[in-house]
Amino acid sequence: MLRLIRQHAPITGEQLAEMVGVSRPTLRSDLALLVMLGLAEAKPKVGYFPGKRPYPDRRGVPDPADVRVDEVMGVPAVVRETASVNDAVVALFTQDVGSLTVVDETGDLAGVVSRKDLLKVLVGGPQGAQLPVSVVMTRRPHVVVARPEERPARRRAQDDPASDRRYAGRPAGFR
Numbered sequence: 001m002l003r004l005i006r007q008h009a010p011i012t013g014e015q016l017a018e019m020v021g022v023s024r025p026t027l028r029s030d031l032a033l034l035v036m037l038g039l040a041e042a043k044p045k046v047g048y049f050p051g052k053r054p055y056p057d058r059r060g061v062p063d064p065a066d067v068r069v070d071e072v073m074g075v076p077a078v079v080r081e082t083a084s085v086n087d088a089v090v091a092l093f094t095q096d097v098g099s100l101t102v103v104d105e106t107g108d109l110a111g112v113v114s115r116k117d118l119l120k121v122l123v124g125g126p127q128g129a130q131l132p133v134s135v136v137m138t139r140r141p142h143v144v145v146a147r148p149e150e151r152p153a154r155r156r157a158q159d160d161p162a163s164d165r166r167y168a169g170r171p172a173g174f175r
Helices: 002-008 013-020 025-035 085-095 116-122 126-130
Strands: 042-044 045-050 079-080 101-104 109-114
Touching: 002 013, 002 045, 013 025, 013 045, 025 042, 025 045, 079 085, 085 101, 085 116, 085 126, 109 116, 116 126
Parallel strands: 079 101
Antiparallel strands: 042 045, 101 109
8 A cells, every 4th residue: 555655646545445446444544554653644635645754664575466375374273064152162262263164064165153253142141152153154155265376465356256256165274
């Protein structure tokens, strides 16, 4: 984003959002942080300019657009969809992760369950601990996955019809 601000100054939040492929409200907190750090300046009704503070030195740091999925993915923390919410909570803590990949009886991706999903059920009462994970997980149709050889930062969602594809198969990694 700093590069875009430097190249296109003055640039509005709307123009930045369009270039990045997200909505303006999505960028609002990021832009506010850049302004607070002095890396960018905002002028009402004009746009964003490079800030007075020098840009961070990125020598030796790879450009995120050049990073492949398989270079950053890890082994997924997996739970079966028939496991109880209680079993999923135990798995979250013992594997020290924030979410679990949920698989069906054949080991294929069924969905994802997060801490927040589990917390919502457990706040409702102790009986929620016995529910199967399949009741609280985000189901497969809502999970979009990148293949290990892809460089997702180079792809803009509206430019790539494949970005909305759904994936059926065994989970290979999770980050």
